[in-house]
Amino acid sequence: MSKVKVLLVDDEVEFASTLAERLQIRGYEAKAVFCAESALDMVRSEPPDVVLLDLKMPGMNGVEVLRTIKKLSPSCQVILLTGHGSEQSAAEWAADGAADYAIKPSEIETLVAKINRANEKRLK
Amino acid sequence: MKDLRISFIGRIISSYTHEVKNYLAIIKETNGLMRDVIEIKKSRGLDEKHFLGFIGCVDEQIGRATAITDYLYRFAHRMEEDRATVHINDLIDELVALMSRLAYRKRISFNKMLRGGLPTTILNPMLFHYLLFCLIEVKMLSLQKNGVISIGTHFSDGFFFVTLTSEGGIVPSSDTTGTSGAGEIEGIAMELGAVISDNGSETVIKIPAVTQVK
Amino acid sequence: MQKEERHTGLVQKFIARYRNLILSDASSVSATPLSKDRYKSLKIRIFLVIGTLAGVPLVMITILSYLSLQGAFKEDFNNQMRGNIESTRQSVEFFIDERISALRFLAAANTYAQLSDERVLQDLFIKFKREFGEVVDLGVINSDGIQASYAGPYSLQGKDYSNQDWFHEVVIRGVYVSDVFMGYRKIPHFAIAVKKEVPERGTFWILRATIDMATLNRYVSIANLKSRDDAFIINHQGILQTQSRYHGNVLEKIAIEAPRPSEEVILSEVRQNGSTPLILGYTSIKKSPWILGMTVASTAQSKLLDLLTRDMVSAYLAVFLVFLGIIANIKFSSALVNWIREAELEREEAIAQSQHSGKLASIGRLGAGVAHEINNPLAIINEKAGLMKDILLMSTDAHINKEKFIGLIQAISDSVTRCKAITQRLLGFARRMDVRHEEIDLNDTIREVIEFLDKEILYRNISLETRLKEDLPRIISDKGQLQQVFLNIINNAIDAVEDGGQIMVSTELRNHDRIRVSIKDNGQGIAKEKIKNIFEPFYTTKEKGKGTGLGLSITYGIVDRLGGSIQVESEVSVGTTFHVELPVRAEAQ
Numbered sequence: 039m040s041k042v043k044v045l046l047v048d049d050e051v052e053f054a055s056t057l058a059e060r061l062q063i064r065g066y067e068a069k070a071v072f073c074a075e076s077a078l079d080m081v082r083s084e085p086p087d088v089v090l091l092d093l094k095m096p097g098m099n100g101v102e103v104l105r106t107i108k109k110l111s112p113s114c115q116v117i118l119l120t121g122h123g124s125e126q127s128a129a130e131w132a133a134d135g136a137a138d139y140a141i142k143p144s145e146i147e148t149l150v151a152k153i154n155r156a157n158e159k160r161l162k
Numbered sequence: 163m164k165d166l167r168i169s170f171i172g173r174i175i176s177s178y179t180h181e182v183k184n185y186l187a188i189i190k191e192t193n194g195l196m197r198d199v200i201e202i203k204k205s206r207g208l209d210e211k212h213f214l215g216f217i218g219c220v221d222e223q224i225g226r227a228t229a230i231t232d233y234l235y236r237f238a239h240r241m242e243e244d245r246a247t248v249h250i251n252d253l254i255d256e257l258v259a260l261m262s263r264l265a266y267r268k269r270i271s272f273n274k275m276l277r278g279g280l281p282t283t284i285l286n287p288m289l290f291h292y293l294l295f296c297l298i299e300v301k302m303l304s305l306q307k308n309g310v311i312s313i314g315t316h317f318s319d320g321f322f323f324v325t326l327t328s329e330g331g332i333v334p335s336s337d338t339t340g341t342s343g344a345g346e347i348e349g350i351a352m353e354l355g356a357v358i359s360d361n362g363s364e365t366v367i368k369i370p371a372v373t374q375v376k
Numbered sequence: 377m378q379k380e381e382r383h384t385g386l387v388q389k390f391i392a393r394y395r396n397l398i399l400s401d402a403s404s405v406s407a408t409p410l411s412k413d414r415y416k417s418l419k420i421r422i423f424l425v426i427g428t429l430a431g432v433p434l435v436m437i438t439i440l441s442y443l444s445l446q447g448a449f450k451e452d453f454n455n456q457m458r459g460n461i462e463s464t465r466q467s468v469e470f471f472i473d474e475r476i477s478a479l480r481f482l483a484a485a486n487t488y489a490q491l492s493d494e495r496v497l498q499d500l501f502i503k504f505k506r507e508f509g510e511v512v513d514l515g516v517i518n519s520d521g522i523q524a525s526y527a528g529p530y531s532l533q534g535k536d537y538s539n540q541d542w543f544h545e546v547v548i549r550g551v552y553v554s555d556v557f558m559g560y561r562k563i564p565h566f567a568i569a570v571k572k573e574v575p576e577r578g579t580f581w582i583l584r585a586t587i588d589m590a591t592l593n594r595y596v597s598i599a600n601l602k603s604r605d606d607a608f609i610i611n612h613q614g615i616l617q618t619q620s621r622y623h624g625n626v627l628e629k630i631a632i633e634a635p636r637p638s639e640e641v642i643l644s645e646v647r648q649n650g651s652t653p654l655i656l657g658y659t660s661i662k663k664s665p666w667i668l669g670m671t672v673a674s675t676a677q678s679k680l681l682d683l684l685t686r687d688m689v690s691a692y693l694a695v696f697l698v699f700l701g702i703i704a705n706i707k708f709s710s711a712l713v714n715w716i717r718e719a720e721l722e723r724e725e726a727i728a729q730s731q732h733s734g735k736l737a738s739i740g741r742l743g744a745g746v747a748h749e750i751n752n753p754l755a756i757i758n759e760k761a762g763l764m765k766d767i768l769l770m771s772t773d774a775h776i777n778k779e780k781f782i783g784l785i786q787a788i789s790d791s792v793t794r795c796k797a798i799t800q801r802l803l804g805f806a807r808r809m810d811v812r813h814e815e816i817d818l819n820d821t822i823r824e825v826i827e828f829l830d831k832e833i834l835y836r837n838i839s840l841e842t843r844l845k846e847d848l849p850r851i852i853s854d855k856g857q858l859q860q861v862f863l864n865i866i867n868n869a870i871d872a873v874e875d876g877g878q879i880m881v882s883t884e885l886r887n888h889d890r891i892r893v894s895i896k897d898n899g900q901g902i903a904k905e906k907i908k909n910i911f912e913p914f915y916t917t918k919e920k921g922k923g924t925g926l927g928l929s930i931t932y933g934i935v936d937r938l939g940g941s942i943q944v945e946s947e948v949s950v951g952t953t954f955h956v957e958l959p960v961r962a963e964a965q
Contacts, residue, residue, distance in 0.1 A: 050752050052787055056759035063766045094748065121751040122235050142751050143228060143758035146766075167732075171739055172809030179803045182750065186795050189757060193788045196764075200778050200785070210768050217768075220761040220788070227754055227795075231747045238743030241736040288736060 041067040042157050045086035047077040047103070048119065049095045053142075057090075060146055066153070074098035078106060085111040088156045090140075090149070092119045101134055108135035115156035119144075166346055170292050171241070174260050178234045181263040185227040192219050233259040240287035248287050250322050250369075251276040254313055257291050261298060269307045270330075275314035283322065284372040285354055293350045297326055297358070297365055300347075306331035317371070324367040415717055423709040430701070454655075457672060458641045461657045464607065465641075465668050467595045468661050475568050475587060476551055476663065478508060483572035483583040491516045491583070492525045501527035510588035512565055517543070517582040528586065546571050546582055553664040556589055556617040556627065564589040564626050566617070589626075593618050596668070604652075604673035609666045610634055617666055632656070635669050646671065739809070746802050753791035753798075760784045760791070816851050816858060818883055818891055818958070819844040825862045826881070829870065836875045843882035848891055852961050857934045864927045865895050865954050872899030872952060890940075890957050898951040907944055 044066045048054040054070035061068035069086070071077050074097060080086065089107060093100030104116050115137040120127075122141065131139055137156040140149055196216050199209075237256050240246070258272045265272060301311050309330025316323050351358050356369040482500065490496050501514040513528020521538025537543040546552035552569040559565035569584040596607045596618050608620040614634030616624050623631040632646050635658035646656045658669040764784050767777070826833075826840060833840050869879045880896045902910060911932040935942050939959045946952040 050756060052791070053752065053756045053759055056756070056763050056784075056787070060759065060763050060766050063763075063770050121748040122232065143224060143755035146759075146762050168735065168739070168809050171736075171743075172806040175743060175802055175806035175809070179799045179806065183796065183799050186792050186799070190789065190792045193785050193792065197782060197785045200781055213768055214765065217761045217765045220757065224754055224758050224761070228751070231750050231754070235744050235747035238740045238747060241740030241743075243737075244733055288740075 041065060042088060042153065043084075043086040044068040044153060045077065045080055045089045046070040047072075047074070047089060047095070048092035049073060050092070054092075057146075057149075061150075061153075064146075064150060074103045077103065078110065081107050081110045081114060085114055087115065087160055088137075088153050089114055089116045090119055090153075091116050092142075094121065101131070104131070104134050104136055113160055115160045117149075117152055117156055167288070167292055170295055171288075173264070174237065174257075174291075174295070175234070177263045178230060178260050181230055182227050184263075185223040185230075189220050189223045192216050192223075230259060237291065240291060244286045244288070245284055246287050247282050247284050248290075249280065249282055250290070250315055250324065251278075251280060253287055253290050254294065254315065254324070257294050257298075258313065261295070265302060265311070268302060268305065268309070270302055270305055270309045270311060273310050273312040275312060277314070277316045280315060280317045280322065281371060281373075283369070284374070285369065289350055289354050290369075293347065293354060293356065293367065294324070296347050296350070297367070301326060301328045301365070304328070304333050306333055320371050322367075322369045322371060324369070326365040326367075327363060415713055418716070419709050419713045422712055423705055426705050426709060427702075430705070453672075454643050457643060457655065457657045457670065461641050461659055461668060461670050464595060464670070465659055465661055468592060468609070468666075468668060469663065471592060471595065472553060472568070472661070472664055475508060475585065476553075476570060478504070479568055479570040479583050479585055483570055483581075488516065488518075488524075488572075488574065488581045494525050494527065497525045498527040504585070510590055512559060512586040512588055515584045517569075517584060519579045519581060524581070542567070542569065543582075547580070551663070553666075555611045555615065555665055558627060559586060564593075564617070566592075589618060605671060607668070607670045609661070609668055611665050612637060612667070623671070630669075632671070635667050637667055742805070743802075746798060750795055750798050753794040756791040757788050760788045816853055816855050818848060818851055818858070818893065819846075821855060821858055822862055822881060822883065822893065825859055825866060828863065829866060832870055836870070836873075836877075838870060838873060838875070838877050838879060840879045840881065843880065845882075845884050848883060848885055849960050851891060851958055853938050853958065857938065858958075861931050861934050861956065862893070862895075864931045865956070868927065869895055869897035869899065869952070869954075872901075873897050874899070886957065889960050891960060893956045893958070894953055895956075896951060896953040901948040901950050901952050902944070902946040903948055904946075907946055910944065911942070 044058075044061055046054045046058050046061075046068060048070070049072050051070075051072055054072060058068040058070040069080070071080055074095060077089070077091070081089070091100060091103060091107070095103075100118065104118065107114055107116055116135065118131055118136050118139040119142050120139060128139055137159055138152045140152055196213065199212065199216075233256050236252075237260055240253070240256070254274065254276060258274060262272065298311060298313075305311070305328050307330075309328055312325075312327045312329070314325040314327075316325075347358065351367070354369060355372075356367050359366050359368070482504065486496070486500070491500070497514060497516065501511070504514060505511045513526065513530060513532075515526040515528065515532060516524045517537060518524045521536055521540075521543050523532045523535040523537070526532045542552050542554055546569045550571045552567075554567040554569075556564045556566045565586045565588055567584055567586045569582050571580050571582050573580045592609065596609060604622075606621045606623060607618075608623060608630070609617040610630050611617055614630050616626050616628055616630050619626045620630065632654070635642070635656060637660040638658060639660060641657055641659040643655060643657045646654045652673055654671040654673055656669060656671050658667055660667050761784075764781060767780070822842070822844065826842070866879070866881065873879065878898045880894075882894045882896075884892050884894075886892050911928050932942055935956060935958070941957045943955040943957075944952065945955075
């Protein structure tokens, strides 16, 4: 079974790269990019299976990035990373195409579970 | 007085900050210790269990810092609207969490007995926080060290009842008016539409449940 | 032309000033802070407006009705006067007519021959006198103008009148009434003569009687006269025929402008130099060479005023009503302004409330923002520590990569530092919000500060006087900081004065919402150009090593943050005064 391709999009370099490394250890093909443009480039060139997208990045609105990714690669599952969430926002994000959301900082196990769930959704 | 409300927010934020700083301090120390261990004990192998212990500690602090930051976030958001649909228990949770450091200074702890399943109501959340803060402060000032403040909630006949009791030694001749003063407390209660009764050992806030904005 | 222009100018100026008074502060209703003085002036302005709006039409109506009443009064008065003159004229005319008729009858009832007999004439004369009174004499004159017979006090027998005007007139007209003349015993008389035609003989004769003016005088003098009024008879030459009260004696030329003959009753105004104007009414008396005149000194105006002032009840009532009106106006203006002030207070409250809400909302957002910010470094620490764990647990390498670990540890450290920076900022923010608010008695605070400096003051023989206003409202502010402020300024004063110098500290309430603390010394003073520098940090006039120069700049900062202000007045070699003004309610910045 091929490795699940995970793309991490977060402007916090240390966070994204470390998390990517941890996912690598856990058998995911994880890459980290640090801005929305790079993320969209990656989605165009090497579409990932699951994207972990930080909402609060400087520049482009996180939700817009989400929509764009979904447009570029509809099968791509996007998990939103956010400092705080609520039921209301979760519903909104789902409506925009998000597969799930996670609160920063999250336990790696939680993230892994979400990634797997999202991937399964993709495969369906 | 409106300035006292802002002052209160300042105190809450201070309390939070001190708490987070503590967690950060622990992380820092643990971190430093890990470094020391690696550097000093270069020759020997790495004691995994030891290290995992450290890391576990760091994790714990992160967890706490995150939790309290979440409370701060919720607390801060409460100030954005002066009417909102709220769960009173949530408001109490937030305030108690953010006041824990203030209470901790006197080794006072909180005991929450919040009944579940209470209906929501519409009120000014920040004002509720403020009222509760003032009443808790009064109790804190009169308690000796190691006291316990219990907060309970229940709902009946269209009213919420928030009960505050303190257990522990009472400080004699203490300034129990706090920085806000009795007049301030009455004022806030009036704005909230709440009634406060105090029989010496128990303070009860009675708030009508509001389901529709007039 | 110039007078008109000046009047217009004045009127315009008045209107402009009046308008300014009313409108001056209309726009600043929203801008200026509430103050009792403003409300007082508003009350006055509204009172004036209402007073004017109510008063002007009222005054105009009063004036108009007074004028119309006066008109009516005048007309009434004139009618009355006319009536008087008419009735007097009628009396006089009747009197003359009666006597003319009597003479005619006498002439018709008797022949010339009969009347030529002096005894007959005398007898007739006595009877005539008895019935008609005041007949002085009776005489017969023949067609040649010679007195044929005579009964009376004079001796006129044989007198020749043929050249006299009256003879010619009676011959032509058939009847003649003479002007008054001074007659027997220096009493005014007049004469009536009638012509009796004797057609059978183609001749005529004249019967003449002299009449005493007494009765006519009486008629004229009882013409319903008030004390300053006058009635008289004059002839066409303006010679008085009766005794006038004010305008001259009988047979003198009348003092005022003589009225002209007139069939109608004419009323006119006569102005006399230095006296009140008179109303003159006059008319000709038929069948006589006379004009009846009447002067009335009391004018319609004074009669009206007279009437009004005599009616005390109405006058008092009117005054009372005006008084009531003024009271009502005052009360209404007061109530209106109070209503406005309440509305403004409410609005200020609402604004303050919404500002407060706005402030809270922004604090909320700030707090939320910070909370958010902290999460990032926390997340990093989380991952780094997690990775360490992963490596320890999952790595299959025999050797743990120590460098890597050190790297991870460093990264954690950096993140913690970041968190700390954020929390520091948050703390600073919280501190600024938490200006310790307590109720402070400024006078007490100042006394405490002075007590603190007691020793120094005594040692240097400085006389420190306090004039602290009693019953100042308590101020809500930060006690510690206020103490710092006053300590600093009083200290400076102590340094500035010589030994034995004077310092005066006073407090007063200004505008009901600010307290002013003044600290005055008679020390060396500050040069005008330097005054603006004194609040700068590190500015000091003391010798090196003495004082950091930070005192006043810190003081200024504290006062500013507390919502107050500092002013300095100073003159070299005279002294310096510091004024610190503080709001009664401090504002949290």
